Amino acid sequence: MSGIDTLPPLRQVIDDHGIAAKKSLGQNFLLDLNLTAKIARLAGDLSQCDVLEIGPGPGGLTRGLLAEGARRVLAIEKDSRCMPALAEIADAYPGKLEVINGDALDVDPLAHLTPPIRIAANLPYNVGTELLIRWLTPQEWPPFWSSLTLMFQKEVxxxxxxxxxSKAYGRLALLAQWRTDARIVLHLPPEAFSPPPKVHSAVVHLTALPEPKYPADPKKLEQVVARAFNQRRKMLRAALKGMAPDIEDRLLASGIQPTDRAETVSLEQFCALSRNLSAG
Structure with a gap:
């Protein structure tokens, strides 16, 4: 019998330990263990991987990850009320689960994990995007993780x-798609959560590429993309005019019309423009 079968239902765990979700912590708990197991499977083969989980709450996804055979799980949880519930899971899976009561933004996971590493999490809504950007912008690439399987609001x-x-196209799309293969693998309605959020949710799976899809200096690319989308209604010759006195020529040399707007320019074109500007 696996450890997951010896543990009580999540609603009972929440009642027993008094850990109703807190809006201030961006908590919406996923209580259906069939769904948490499905998300764990979407993270890929975990048997040879350590897994980093952020915001486990009462441990629904944690149980899924362990039941799917994760070599080891590091769960970082800010809410101290959840510690007894997570300790029960650790007892059911001896030596497989380490729990840290702290802020994921302040913890160095590499001090606790051995590669290969996958990240899987139902991220707290209030820090999800910030954590994703951190994971996508390390000083060196490839990163410490091989894949990310993350729950977000559907809009994100x-x-x-x-x-x-598309209207959704912007800096986050370019940042994610430059260095990863990213796809939505699961949609979830509000009623799948407790309490139900006001929005739909979706799970995104991102696989780290060995190197970026197109060559570009990361800082220059971020600078170009930031300027372009900060004034996304403007033509690029106006939005980027401060980057080079001959910006129109550089745009044309990169396959971009000076009258184009940021939302119509492809990742490959942005990388070409970044290389052109880096060349001086």
Whole structure:
């Protein structure tokens, strides 16, 4: 019998330990263990991986990850009320689960994990995007993780996978798609959670590429993309005019019309423009 079968239902765990979700912590608990097991499976083969989980709450996804055979799980939880519930899971899976009561923004997971590492989490809504950007912008690439399987509000998930020409297309799409293969693998309605959020949710799976899809200096690319989308209604010749006195020529040399707007420009074109500007 696996450890997950010896543990009580999540609603009982929440009642027993008094850990109703707190809005201030961005908590919406996923209580259906069939769904948490499905998300764990979407993270891929975990048997040879350590897994980092952020915001486990009462441990629904934690149980899924362990039941799916994760070599080891590091769970970082800010809410101290959840510690007894997570300790019960650790007891059911001896030596497989380490829990840290702290802020994920302040913890160095590499001090606790051995590669290969996958990250899987139902991220707290209030820090999800910030954590994703951190994971996508390390000083060196490839990163310490091989894949990310993350729950977001549906709107954020759509921004990650958006294509040129859509309203959702912007800095987050370019950042994610430059260095990863990103796709939405699961949609979840509000009623799947307790308490139900006001929005739909989606799980995004991002696989780290060995190197970026197109060559570009990360800082220059971020600078170009930030300027372009900070004034996304402007033509690029106006939005980027401070970057070079001959910006129109550089745009043309990169396959971009000076009258184009940021939301119509592809990742490949942004990388070409970044290389052109880096060349001086």
């Amino acid at each position: 998930a759509e921004r990650i996978v958006a294509q040129p020409g």
